[in-house]
Amino acid sequence: MRRPPDGRAARAAVATLLALASTAALAHEETGQAAGFLAGLAHPVSGMDHVLAMIAVGLWGAVLGPPAIWVLPVAFPVVMAFGGLMGLLGFPLPGVEVGIAASAIVLGAMVAAEVRPPIALAAVIVAFFAIFHGHAHGREIPEGTSALLYSFGFVVATGLLHAVGILLGVVHRWSAGRQVVRVAGGGVALAGLFFLWRAVA
Amino acid sequence: MRSATSRVVVALAAVVAAPAHAHLVETGFGAFYDGIAHVAVTPADLLVVVALALFAGQRGTRAARYALYALPVAWLIGGAFGARWPAAAAMPLLTTLSFAVAGALVALDVRLRDVVVAALAVAAGLLHGLVNGATMAPAGGVGLALAGAVTAIFFVTAVLAAEVTALPAGWPRIAVRVAGSWVAASGLLMFGWLARSAA
Numbered sequence: 231m232r233r234p235p236d237g238r239a240a241r242a243a244v245a246t247l248l249a250l251a252s253t254a255a256l257a258h259e260e261t262g263q264a265a266g267f268l269a270g271l272a273h274p275v276s277g278m279d280h281v282l283a284m285i286a287v288g289l290w291g292a293v294l295g296p297p298a299i300w301v302l303p304v305a306f307p308v309v310m311a312f313g314g315l316m317g318l319l320g321f322p323l324p325g326v327e328v329g330i331a332a333s334a335i336v337l338g339a340m341v342a343a344e345v346r347p348p349i350a351l352a353a354v355i356v357a358f359f360a361i362f363h364g365h366a367h368g369r370e371i372p373e374g375t376s377a378l379l380y381s382f383g384f385v386v387a388t389g390l391l392h393a394v395g396i397l398l399g400v401v402h403r404w405s406a407g408r409q410v411v412r413v414a415g416g417g418v419a420l421a422g423l424f425f426l427w428r429a430v431a
Numbered sequence: 432m433r434s435a436t437s438r439v440v441v442a443l444a445a446v447v448a449a450p451a452h453a454h455l456v457e458t459g460f461g462a463f464y465d466g467i468a469h470v471a472v473t474p475a476d477l478l479v480v481v482a483l484a485l486f487a488g489q490r491g492t493r494a495a496r497y498a499l500y501a502l503p504v505a506w507l508i509g510g511a512f513g514a515r516w517p518a519a520a521a522m523p524l525l526t527t528l529s530f531a532v533a534g535a536l537v538a539l540d541v542r543l544r545d546v547v548v549a550a551l552a553v554a555a556g557l558l559h560g561l562v563n564g565a566t567m568a569p570a571g572g573v574g575l576a577l578a579g580a581v582t583a584i585f586f587v588t589a590v591l592a593a594e595v596t597a598l599p600a601g602w603p604r605i606a607v608r609v610a611g612s613w614v615a616a617s618g619l620l621m622f623g624w625l626a627r628s629a630a
Contacts, residue, residue, distance in 0.1 A: 300608070300609065304538060304608065308538070308612050308615060308616045308619070310616070311615075311616035311619035312619055314619070314620045314623060315619050315622055316623075317623070318620070318624060318626065319623055377620075377621060377624035378474040378475060378478075378624075381616075381617045381621055382474065382478070382613070384620065385613045385617050385620070386613055389609060389612075389613055
């Protein structure tokens with residue numbers, strides 16, 4: 231058997247040693263979990279148009295009372311996630327920003343005028359606008375975070391914004407509070423007009 | 432002589448080298464606790480356990496008792512298969528589908544027979560256990576890690592299902608349905624992520 235030249239064995243030994251002593255590979259893909267969840271939580275509150283529309287959903291639910299008070303906030307995140315799915319898949323949806331602005335106008339007006347449609351119609355209106363919000367978010371979702379935790383944080387934040395609207399709407403049971411809720415709805419509708427002007431300008 | 436020395440060095444290095452760790456979490460307390468932590472930091476596993484526990488609780492005491500044993504036992508069996516045949520290391524589409532469906536069942540408060548609830552728990556347990564076993568196998572100590580994971584699943588299922596079973600009608604039960612809708616919505620978004628990643 232031929233012997234290796236001088237130094238080759240030592241170099242091979244060092245190389246082997248380095249290879250064996252290297253740190254362990256952590257083969258997990260769930261990196262950036264906390265960052266993913268927090269980023270998802272923060273995303274829906276990053277735009278005032280989204281925030282106001284989602285609070286308006288809760289307010290309208292509070293105005294309508296049971297079962298709309300919980301049906302609408304349940305319908306919105308689920309349908310919004312469907313819209314997000316469309317956005318992630320690249321389905322084109324024209325006039326997304328206009329649709330978001332229109333959601334604030336319509337939902338705010340519903341609260342201000344205390345419109346009481348049948349629960350099915352109210353759910354359809356909310357679901358229709360949720361598509362636009364979800365689609366916009368779906369297109370904006372960043373790469374490199376834990377996808378599932380980001381999604382969960384995103385949905386939880388949306389639900390909590392609805393809860394804020396519901397809690398604010400509790401004052402609706404008093405006559406003075408009722409006026410406050412209607413004024414709040416009017417404020418959301420006016421803000422929606424501003425968003426619409428900004429979207430088409 | 433040099434050749435013999437180098438062989439000794441290589442053999443020594445092989446002996447003292449730390450094992451490769453493909454496991455998800457290392458708590459430092461051993462494989463059992465790593466298994467517990469694995470459930471806590473794997474969102475798809477945690478969400479399916481939570482959703483199924485909520486659903487079993489919604490369906491009443493008997494369904495909750497079925498799920499309490501069906502889910503961890505199926506998880507353990509699936510894990511054993513996954514550890515033995517670790518080819519199925521990841522099935523994100525199916526695991527996403529499982530927790531999305533479980534969340535939707537909670538949100539809709541679907542009336543199913545107790546046996547069907549148990550069957551759903553078995554199916555989910557086998558699927559997620561299979562993936563768990565395959566993921567844990569390379570790190571070794573898979574038996575203890577699976578035992579830890581199953582213990583955590585049993586605990587979470589017991590606490591949540593018992594709590595939901597005892598909830599009064601009204602807002603507390605509505606809150607459970609809202610939680611289910613959040614899980615289902617997360618699943619929908621996750622499908623989009625998976626599709627975009629595959630494209």
